[in-house]
Every structure is written in structure tokens, then in C-alpha cells.
Amino acid sequence: xxxxxxxxxxxxxxxxxxxxxxxxxxxxxxxxxxxxxxxxxxxxxxxxxxxxxxxxxxxxxxxxxxxxxxxxxxxxxxxxxxxxxxxxxxxxxxxxxxxxxxxxxxxxxxxxxxxxxxxxxxxxxxxxxxxxxxxxxxxxxxxxxxxxxxxxxxxxxxxxxxxxxxxxxxxxxxxxxxxxxxxxxxxxxxxxxxxxxxxxxxxxxxxxxxxxxxxxxxxxxxxxxxxxxxxxxxxxxxxxxxxxxxxxxxxxxxxxxxxxxxxxxxxxxxxxxxxxxxxxxxxxxxxxxxxxxxxxxxxxxxxxxxxxxxxxxxxxxxxxxxxxxxxxxxxxxxxxxxxxxxxxxxxxxxxxxxxxxxxxxxxxxxxxxxxxxxxxxxxxxxxxxxxxxxxxxxxxxxx
Numbered sequence: 556x557x558x559x560x561x562x563x564x565x566x567x568x569x570x571x572x573x574x575x576x577x578x579x580x581x582x583x584x585x586x587x588x589x590x591x592x593x594x595x596x597x598x599x600x601x602x603x604x605x606x607x608x609x610x611x612x613x614x615x616x617x618x619x620x621x622x623x624x625x626x627x628x629x630x631x632x633x634x635x636x637x638x639x640x641x642x643x644x645x646x647x648x649x650x651x652x653x654x655x656x657x658x659x660x661x662x663x664x665x666x667x668x669x670x671x672x673x674x675x676x677x678x679x680x681x682x683x684x685x686x687x688x689x690x691x692x693x694x695x696x697x698x699x700x701x702x703x704x705x706x707x708x709x710x711x712x713x714x715x716x717x718x719x720x721x722x723x724x725x726x727x728x729x730x731x732x733x734x735x736x737x738x739x740x741x742x743x744x745x746x747x748x749x750x751x752x753x754x755x756x757x758x759x760x761x762x763x764x765x766x767x768x769x770x771x772x773x774x775x776x777x778x779x780x781x782x783x784x785x786x787x788x789x790x791x792x793x794x795x796x797x798x799x800x801x802x803x804x805x806x807x808x809x810x811x812x813x814x815x816x817x818x819x820x821x822x823x824x825x826x827x828x829x830x831x832x833x834x835x836x837x838x839x840x841x842x843x844x845x846x847x848x849x850x851x852x853x854x855x856x857x858x859x860x861x862x863x864x865x866x867x868x869x870x871x872x873x874x875x876x877x878x879x880x881x882x883x884x885x886x887x888x889x890x891x892x893x894x895x896x897x898x899x900x901x902x903x904x905x906x907x908x909x910x911x912x913x914x915x916x917x918x919x920x921x922x923x924x925x926x927x928x929x930x931x932x933x934x935x936x937x938x939x940x941x942x943x944x945x946x947x948x949x950x951x952x953x954x
Contacts, residue, residue, distance in 0.1 A: 556612045559626040562602045570615025575607035645692035649699045656714040667780045668749040675786035682738035686721045698875040701833045717741035719826035726869045740794035747777025759837035790819045798823035803856030821859040825866050844874030845933045872897040878934045884908045890948040893922040
């Protein structure tokens with residue numbers, strides 16, 4: 556008998572028939588399906604990465620009588636549940652994923668610097684975990700990965716670009732293999748920075764002209780690292796080498812223009828810049844998400860316009876974390892994208908724009924059929940004497 560249970564009720568000795576998750580190729584999920592669960596570490600990974608699972612009680616341990624049975628089947632299993640979880644739950648998951656991902660990228664980049672081969676299976680598993688989070692909730696991990704400290708920037712930047720690339724590839728309706736390549740490319744696009752002098756890479760001030768010229772060598776250095784990794788595709792190598800090219804030909808290292816730049820490299824250029832300009836650095840506070848989109852849209856000749864429009868849809872016209880003024884003369888922070896319209900997100904309001912007096916936060920869903928309110932304009936936190944507003948939407952998940 557096949558029974559669907561919550562992963563919180565999954566125990567060692569049960570026989571896993573199927574995972575309730577999108578069927579994306581991944582060594583971990585294919586390795587542990589249709590077999591008895593015997594490894595505690597595997598159990599923990601499953602519980603952190605999905606919500607429900609089908610077990611076969613004829614071939615493994617039977618659940619306790621108190622265990623809630625979500626569904627029963629005799630010969631088949633329904634399609635995986637891909638319903639997006641709440642932003643709060645996914646932010647908590649995303650925080651754990653970001654922590655593991657940062658550690659994994661640090662290890663991979665250190666291996667690269669020491670001349671050791673990277674573990675392609677580890678890369679695949681990491682990209683799959685990030686991709687699964689994005690499928691559960693498209694904006695949680697992307698938004699959370701923006702919140703990084705300066706000392707972890709190099710590694711978390713790679714995690715953030717990976718998440719953005721996966722989300723953008725899905726928004727563009729690329730194939731699953733292309734989504735995977737996009738994610739791997741995002742994760743590995745800056746691996747060449749491991750060959751740059753730490754004095755330059757970690758400099759707390761702006762780079763001099765000579766230092767910037769040295770930094771511009773990192774795409775070629777990254778390509779040389781990836782050429783020694785047979786499992787890496789040409790698309791991943793191309794993004795590593797060409798994510799600083801611009802469509803008007805003013806980029807580097809080869810000054811490519813227009814269609815000379817691959818679609819993946821054009822995607823990488825947008826995702827790389829977006830995360831860079833939204834991140835705080837020792838010498839510059841990052842722009843908020845909304846300002847970043849406005850500024851990037853004004854850089855004519857920098858990005859491919861069609862792909863940039865797809866990117867705007869990916870992060871939202873009103874991205875999570877954006878400070879906005881409502882028609883009701885209230886100030887609030889966007890906490891979740893609208894289910895049916897990018898123009899109608901959920902906003903957590905907390906201040907009167909007339910009196911500048913704060914009040915108990917209230918969530919307003921501008922997409923509700925009877926909603927009378929709407930967004931009038933973006934606002935800057937400093938204009939209202941506000942400090943870090945990220946905790947308004949990230950809560951305990953904020954670093």
C-alpha cells in the first residue's frame with residue numbers, strides 16, 4: 556500500500572516510493588527513491604528540501620497509528636505537489652540553504668585555488684536545492700541572498716547569481732537542462748576571482764586603475780579553471796568568460812557586441828550586476844531592489860533589452876524589500892509578489908506618510924478583489940529616517 560506522509564513523520568526503515576516534488580534530474584533524488592531509508596543524513600536532507608513523500612508500507616516500516624496519512628494509493632502516485640509555500644516558511648528554509656551553499660562555494664573555490672578538481676556532483680546537488688526552493692517560492696531565496704555581509708560577499712554573490720539565473724531561466728521557459736546550466740553558470744561565474752590577489756579582492760576601498768585592470772583578468776582565469784573540469788558544459792564556460800560583456804561592445808574581455816554574446820552570457824551579465832548593486836560593500840551601501848531596476852534600465856547599451864524585461868518580471872516590478880507609498884498615505888515594505896499581477900503585491904504597512912508616526916505593522920494584499928489601495932511611488936528609507944528595513948520582510952531570516 557502506498558501512503559503519502561509529511562516528511563516530518565518519515566523515519567529510518569521506511570521504504571521511499573516517490574518524493575512529492577518536481578521531477579528534475581538530480582543524483583540525490585534518483586539515488587534515494589525506490590529504496591529503504593537507512594541514513595540519518597539522507598533523512599535530514601529530505602526533511603529540509605521537500606514537504607511530503609510517498610512510502611510503500613509493503614516493503615518497509617509502517618507508520619505509527621498516530622501518523623497522519625495525507626493520501627492513500629494502490630497502484631499510482633499523483634503528480635508532485637508544486638504549490639508554493641508561504642513566504643515565511645520558505646524564508647526559513649532559504650536561510651538554511653544559503654548557509655549550506657556559502658560553505659559549499661567556499662570549499663569549491665578553495666579547491667580551485669589549490670588546483671584541485673571540483674566535485675561536479677556537489678555542484679549539481681547545490682543547484683538542485685536552490686532550484687527547488689525557487690520552485691516552492693520564486694522570491695524567498697533570491698531576496699534573502701541579497702542580505703550578505705561584506706566578508707562573505709564573494710561566496711554569497713555566487714549563490715545569489717545562481718538563484719537569479721535559475722529563476723530567470725524558468726521565467727524564459729528554458730528547458731530543464733538549460734535551467735541547470737544557468738544555475739551552474741551562476742554558481743561558477745566568478746571562480747576566477749580565486750586567482751586574483753587577496754589584497755585586491757578584499758580591498759575595503761575602491762580599486763585603483765591598475766587594480767581594476769588586474770581584476771579584469773578573472774574571467775579568463777575562471778575559464779582556465781573550468782577547462783580542467785570535464786563535467787562543465789560549454790554554456791557554463793561561456794558565462795564565466797563573457798559575463799562582463801555589454802551589448803554595445805564596451806565590455807570585456809573581448810568587446811563582444813549584440814548577438815556575438817550568447818543568451819546565457821547576457822543573462823549572467825544582468826544577474827551579476829543586479830546582485831552587485833543591491834549588496835552592501837565597505838565603500839558603498841547597496842541600492843534597494845527597486846532603485847537597482849530603475850538604474851539598470853537606464854544603462855543603454857549595457858544589457859539585452861528583451862532579456863532584461865524577462866528579468867524585471869523575475870524579480871518583480873515591485874521587488875520584495877522595496878519601500879513604497881500607498882494611495883492611503885501609508886508607508887510599507889513589499890513582502891510578497893502578487894499571485895495574479897506584478898502590480899499588486901502584498902505590502903506590510905507601518906507608518907503614516909502624513910504624520911510620520913509608526914503603527915503596528917499590517918499586511919495589505921493589493922491583489923484582493925476588494926482592495927481599494929494601490930502603490931503610488933517608491934520611497935527611500937533615508938528620506939523617512941528609517942534604518943534597515945530588511946527585517947520588515949525577512950524577519951528572523953535576516954542576517
